[in-house]
Amino acid sequence: MKLVVVSAGLSVPSSTRLLGDRLAAATAGRVPGGTDVQVVEVRDLAVEIAHHLINGFPGPHLAPALDAVRTADGLIVVTPVFSASFSGLFKSFFDVLDKDALIGKPVLLAATGGSARHSLALEHALRPLFAYLRALTVPTAVYAASEDWGAEGLAERIERAAGELAGLLGGRAAEPEPAARPAPDAGHGSGKPSAPAYGADTAPAPEPGTTFDNGAGPLPVIPFEQQLAALKP
Template identity: 80%
Template sequence: MKLVVVSAGLSVPSSTRLLGDRLAAAVVGVDASVEVQVVELRDLAVEIAHAFASGFPGRKLAAAMEAVAGADGLVVVTPVFSASYSGLFKSFFDVLERDALVGKPVLIAATGGSARHSLVLEHAMRPLFAYLRAVVVPTGVYAASEDWGAEGLAGRIERAASELAGLMGGLSRRVAAPVEPEGFVVVPFEEQLAALRG
């Protein structure tokens, strides 16, 4: 299976890229068969702008778009600017083919200087990917400056990665057959109803 990390971090090194890498590593920890590819939007900024103006993606942008469309799952990470995702992040998803993300499992994540911006996941990112008809995992991961090295971030990363790996692998892989405790018998409703009527 192929996992693509889309990182909109601008600096080098980037906490946004670091969060994307940690999420990808956690997914691989759940399923070692997952292959990871990273798309750095910083390197595609000029081609994204040209694609808006001309309607045609450049060579590197086209390769990134193809990787995203062909992925079995995505980790998308953006820094928070003006209480929302970055313009570069949004622009990349604006130039994608209209149906590129339909039914695709997506883990949303963001980084910011303050915990006050953590709702960007629910108020900006989740609606964007719902509009694109992706399947967004329940747990999003936000990392403020104070979260790095603090308790809690690692647990959120593990939980979100496990949810994404489960969706990428399909529901049948992670739902085990129900186990009935000893002495406990499940009686179908129809049989119970028939017994009451008889």
């Protein structure tokens, strides 16, 4: 199971990276069979992201990062909040990602900021972005303001969100292969071909007076108009 953390923190050390690491550790400890965790530091890819936006080609460091996100079983995305939204660098990374790379992929949303007043950025900025990318976001998003570190509540939110992501990852790993569909003429073990289905996009309706056998004996085919006329007084 491969879990990728996309961290858009700008400083070193970074509270954004710290939150991503804590979420990854809490998730990995809940996934049966272990989890391979990889971290993508968007800060280190800033120049190549800008070049990609201009020329359309990923650089030698950006290409494997995009591939890691594309092939991940699940994602944890963490951004600092600037001007009540995600950072431009965070958005630019997902702008150069293939538009179909996140379809159906479990994603845990998280953000950091200087004030608790920016916590709704998770719901009005990040969640719509990943809904547009057709990702499967977990219900609990985690926001950590400066005063949240070491205070009550953050650890519980981390554990709850990690449990939700681990649940999706576990279901993804245990998803069975689609069962093979029986051949149209198999007859389901009766020894006789199945009766054809009649409809506008399958086969033409039978002529009046014909019969077909459903396994219990021949049945007449009565046109609908004739049945309707029999009901009228």
